Amino acid sequence: QVQLVESGGGLVQPGGSLRLSCVVSGFTLDAYAIGWFRQAPGKEREGVSYISNTDGSIFYGATVKGRFTIDRDRDKNTLYLQMNRLAPEDTAVYYCAAAERDYGLDWTLYNYWGQGTQVTVSS
Numbered sequence: 001q002v003q004l005v006e007s008g009g010g011l012v013q014p015g016g017s018l019r020l021s022c023v024v025s026g027f028t029l030d031a032y033a034i035g036w037f038r039q040a041p042g043k044e045r046e047g048v049s050y051i052s053n054t055d056g057s058i059f060y061g062a063t064v065k066g067r068f069t070i071d072r073d074r075d076k077n078t079l080y081l082q083m084n085r086l087a088p089e090d091t092a093v094y095y096c097a098a099a100e101r102d103y104g105l106d107w108t109l110y111n112y113w114g115q116g117t118q119v120t121v122s123s
């Protein structure tokens with residue numbers, strides 16, 4: 001059974017950092033495309049970053065490129081998102097999601113989701 005469990009969210013001041021974790025079970029990280037998505041209040045869910053299961057390539061959404069870093073620990077079967085220089089517009093529920101095929105950052109095609117973790121950036 002595929003499961004994804006996020007943690008690491010919280011309240012942080014603008015300019016601060018957070019590191020999100022997503023522990024997965026039921027599959028190995030290399031076998032699925034896996035990434036981070038977020039949804040802010042009143043907005044559509046958007047892709048933040050993902051790792052392709054085709055060749056391991058990494059992609060970032062335009063709004064986070066240069067500030068966020070995605071990585072994984074295969075031994076721990078855990079996906080991470082290091083978020084630096086956080087801004088109020090990064091406030092959202094962050095989700096970890098996986099799919100058997102490489103769908104890029106199109107969240108509508110991912111079929112396995114975690115429960116989400118809240119990130120709030122505020123002074």
